[in-house]
Amino acid sequence: MKNKATLSIIFILLCFNLFFAKVPDFSLKSINDNEIKFSEYIGKKIIVIDFWATWCKPCKKLLKDLNKIYKELNNEIEVFAISVDNSQAIQSVENYIKARRFKFKVLLDSDRRVNNYFNPSNVIPFTVIINKKGEVSYAHSGYIPGYIKELKSKIKEILEN
């Protein structure tokens, strides 16, 4: 009982001590084995990160939407579509992306290092927007039809601020 009370107090203290949150300088391999470092993009553009997997249909719908947004706003935003597929599906990621001619960067996070930082519950799709200061401005899990409008308005809102 005493232990539980102590843990509860510690948790509450932690919650009051929180303030958010510059993103660590992650680096991930792209599907072409190129190392992509977040720090090379932070400050220059807004970064939209989408965690997805080849077995997730809502993720595929969101990727299509992101491609549309990227085509429209590629001077102002950078999109990282981060696959959390395991090593068995690595080739599938390449096959999937190539046929759809997506223009944004597709990165591999098979070891879930970046996903676990932003999305420990592992629910996908999961979208994060990082502003030019390198701070997380928006996080959203799931996809529902019409979500493209909400996402676009959030990006524009962050761009204006």
Next chain:
Amino acid sequence: MKIKLFILFTIITSFIFSENIKINVVNDLQLQKNNIIDQYQYYNTLSINSLYNNFSAGITLRLNNYYLQIPNNSNGDSNFDLYRKYIQFNSKNWHVNIGDFYTLLGKGLVLSVLKNDEIIKERTVLGAEIKYSKNSLNIKSIAGFVKNETDTQEWTVFGSEILYSPIKKIKIGAHFSFIDDNENNYNFYGKRYTTTFSLRLSNIFNIFDFYTEAGILDFDNDDIEDGYGIFSNLSYSKGHSTISVEFKRYKNFNNLMNNPPVADRGDELTNLIDTIGGRILYQYSFFDPDIVAFINLGYYEEGLDKGIHIYFGLEAQDIFDKLSIIGSYGVRNIIYPIKKADIDVLYQITDRISIESTYKLKYYKISDSIIFNEQDINFELSYLPNFSFFFLYQYSKQKIINRNHFYSGGFKYYISDSFNIRLLGGTMRGGETCSGGQCIKVQPFKGFKISIYKSF
């Protein structure tokens, strides 16, 4: 005691460095009534990540009472532990990580210790990882220990990888792993060394990509025959067509921690003991409307058996700005037959309201008495921007948690950008489950489940 000291240390340091340190916390709670044991079960993870200049550190604390479902449980009513911990240093060229991490070298032919969503206690490497990258050179080394899901076995693991790009579009790599069974193991394999070399050619003549990785597995134990493995993929993309040709050959290539690529739908059989085969995947893309049609033809020999693996389907999105259809069907007829089918239809009625229905079939006939026939039907109604309701029916020929039919439903409510609540009730078969616009791998359950996601 150590956990509490660690947390107190985190709090104290965060107050001291409060001007510079940044902390991010995500809490994820799942609560469900398990009617089989007539108990509420909870599984809560609290991840705390902090950043101070080039350093970052994180812990994941876990509180759960899942042991309750184990017969004659002797682990107590609840379990609280420091599930994951790491300290990282990142600079322009260096990445150093000490603690828990997943790891993958090459395409998984030499080492792949990755997240396993289907069980609660999944594996990581506990040790150190160092990465160096500069211009055309990338070096990665890891060393540590890996435990199995129940902590009853342990392996010592060392791995290293060098990738070098002599000229743009060409990348060569060397990948190596050493694995040893520790004392408490069943000790099937003993010390083994896996070495592969890889070559990647990117965007050759603007239409071709090529990757190949090949190597050997050397066992210290003379009773086990040494093995070899080859994985190659050539793809062509031009105009509307994308063609991918793949070849693989594995002979005695299982080091217990390698996991090479397989075909897109995960139903290709690759046992690493004795496999030879290949496939051609052809994808045709109509760009307006947005439709991709695909067909995969594969042929494999697995030991003394041989057979085909065929699948085809299409993805059509935004037809008349209203309709999306994703569907595929496939059969694999090697060792035992597998049929897989899925279709997902989404219709957007208005800007705010949409309906979606999905059907999935998995049919495995391992023998006349062992048949897996699993079907899912999902119906979903969404009202933007806050609500999504869904109903899911699942059928399984093999009884799981004493039933064949599973009914579940629920809703998801978005309170704000970083705060949502998901309520799910009924019974679920488990496995890869997509409902409410989200996908996650879940375990079978009966009862209800509340998931609260909050990012501070």
